[in-house]
Amino acid sequence: MTIRIRWSVLAALLLAGCGDGGGGGGDTDSLDPPPDAETRAGTVEDVYLASGVDGEQIAFTVIEPETFAEGAKYPLILHSHGYGGSRQGSRPTEGLLAALSAAGYGIISIDQRGHGESGGTIRILDPNLEGQDNLQIIDWAEDNLDWLAYRDGNLLLGATGGSYGGGxxxxxxxxxxxxxxxxxxxxxxxxxxxxxxxxxEVFKSYWATLLSLGGGANQDAEVNAGLMQGITTNTLSQEQQALLYQNSLASYCELGTLTKIDALYWQSARDTLFNLNEAYANYRCVEAQGGDVRLLVKAPGHDSGGLEACGKLDKNRAILAWYQEKLRGVSGADDDIPEFCFHLGDDGEDGVVPNELPEATQVFQVPPTSITPSNNVFRKRIPLTTIGAGGAVMIGLPEISMMVTDAVAGAPQLGDPILFVGLGRRAPGENIDTLIMGNQVRPFRGYGMFEDELTGVSVRLDEGDEISLLLYPSFVARYVGSASTVGAPVTVEATVGLPLFEGDLPQAPAN
Known part of the structure; x- marks a missing residue:
């Protein structure tokens, strides 16, 4: 057996302070071109490897910086696509990747397993398959690209991408x-x-169906079986849930094996697939490791449009500034990026900057309310509060403590009650409530006490707006076929915490 010790590992043993993954100081390769260095246009090269796991093809594209100076060293950015997508296979001419390339970053854009030109089946970023493929790509880069920059023997490495490309x-x-x-x-x-x-424990059938279509014939049989069971029975087995958990940051957060890293999160509060609650969980997990972690909210998500910005803070410029600071060591480059920023509305420049992660601050009682969970659309509305003079912003995660009991005291619990809970808004003079965050509801299944978060919110409220708790017996917009099949009436009693703040929070800065 041949034992190969990588240079980055050997250097980590010899140099102080390396390998913490958090960027910062230390000895860094000069990122300035050598004096009188010859320059040329950067090249673009497709690379195909055989996966060390099972021999399947791994496809990726190496994009040198737009202007390449011979003998210079450059930080590397990994990029990957969304679910069902493919890599950037040519020199980017617009957007974030073009800006990074122009600023002197090398890029490797990757076709994840089962996507584009990469072989195998889609396992939703399985650490034993897609995970090993990605590590093999980084190994290849260190072995074959002589222009990579290092700090204390550790590769200067960042990454970018959304959705699957964030995972x-x-x-x-x-x-x-x-x-x-x-x-x-x-x-x-x-x-x-x-x-x-x-x-x-309620299957999000809308997104499961779209994911199944997006993955197509390349989706792994076990993944397909889980999606099909969820769609047809509104259940997932423990084994199917274990696969989803294994492929999630949450599993490593709970294991306690993560290390310090700097992370800049952009999330959409209007996203009904990966919502603001998931961004909060990521922030809390990674921030606890001791790195510089920031959470910014924009409008566009998987099913929502709008500006790629938080107020006047442009997303792409912020990510470029982030890497100028963290990888190239440009002091103060990311100073305009606040730790927290919440965009309000779909368009415009209304984005507020709280001085800490917003939590539920005001508590409201919900009196006993009867509802019959079933495949009907007749929701119940319980008023909570009316916004006073000056308006307000509601940003963060609402909370609920809710007791669900049989509507007839002492009667046996019947059926399988499922409720979909959201927050409504009714403007002065109107008689219809709209969901504060479109199509955002939190499902609850069964009897008993539930203490949990409702889906996150990021909205500006006007004086006189009435805020209510909305109870839906079904919610076909995102949970078609996932309602109760037996319409047994239940009684709901709850306490709701809302993250309500004064309307004059500081505005997001321009960058």
Whole structure:
């Protein structure tokens, strides 16, 4: 057997302070071109490897910086696509990747297993398959690209991408034994796929169907079986839930095996697949490791449009500034990026900057209310509060303590009650409530006491707006076929905490 010791590992043993994955000081390769260095246009090269796991093809594209100086050293950015997508296979001409390339970053854009030109089946970023493929790509880069920059012997490495392209960043961060990622910038991604697709033990059939279509014939048989069971029976087996958990950052958070890293999160509070609650969970987990972690909220998500910004803070410029600071060492480059920012509305420049992570601050009581969970659409509305003079912003995660009992005292509990709970808004003079965050409801299944979060919110409220708790017996917009099949009436009694704040919070800065 041949034992190969990687240079980055050997250097980590010899140099002080390396391998913490958090960026920062230390001895860094000069990122300035050598004097009188010849320059040329950067090249773009497709690379195909045989996976060390099972021999399947791994496809990726190496994109040198737009202007390449011979003898210079450059930080590397890993990029990957959304679910059902494919890599950036040519020189980018617009957007974030073009800006990074122009600023002197090398890029490797990856086709994840089962996508694009990569072989195998889609396992939703399984650490034993997609995870090993991604580590093999980084190994290849260190062995074959002589222009890579290092700090204290550790590769200067960042990553970018949204959704599935955010999940792959978490995967590498969690499993790379050499801790080569210095900083990450995940967008609209998950914390726990069990929550994403089976929150409250109720199957999110709308998104499961779209994922099944997106993965197509390349989706793994076990993944397909789980999606089909969820769609047809509104249940997932323990084994199916274990696969989702294994492929989630949440599992590593609970294991306690994560290390320090700098992370810039962009999430959409309007995203009904990976919502604001998942971003909070990611922030809390990664921030606890001691790195520089920031959470910014924008409008666009998996099923919502709008500006790629938080107020006047542009997303792409912020990510570029993030890496200028974390990888290139440009002091103060990321000073305009607040620790927290919440965009309000779909468009415009209304984004507020709280001085701490917003939590539920005001508590309201819900008196006993009867409802019959079933496949009907007749919701119950319970007023909570009316917004006073000056308006307000509601940003963060509402909380609920809710008791669900049989409507007839002493009667046996019947059926399988499922409720979909959201927050409504009714403007002065109107007689119709709209969900504060469109199509955002939290399902609850069964009898007894529930203490949990409702889906996150990020909205500006006007004086006179009435806020209510909305109880739905079914919610076909995102949970078609996932309602109760037996319409036994239940009584609901609850306490609701709302993250309500004064309307004059500071506005997000321009960058």
């Amino acid at each position: 792959f960043q978490h995967l590498i961060y969690a499993i790379d034994p050499e801790q080569r990622l210095d900083a990450i910038a995940p967008e609209i991604t998950w914390n726990d796929l069990r929550y994403s697709l089976y929150s409250g």
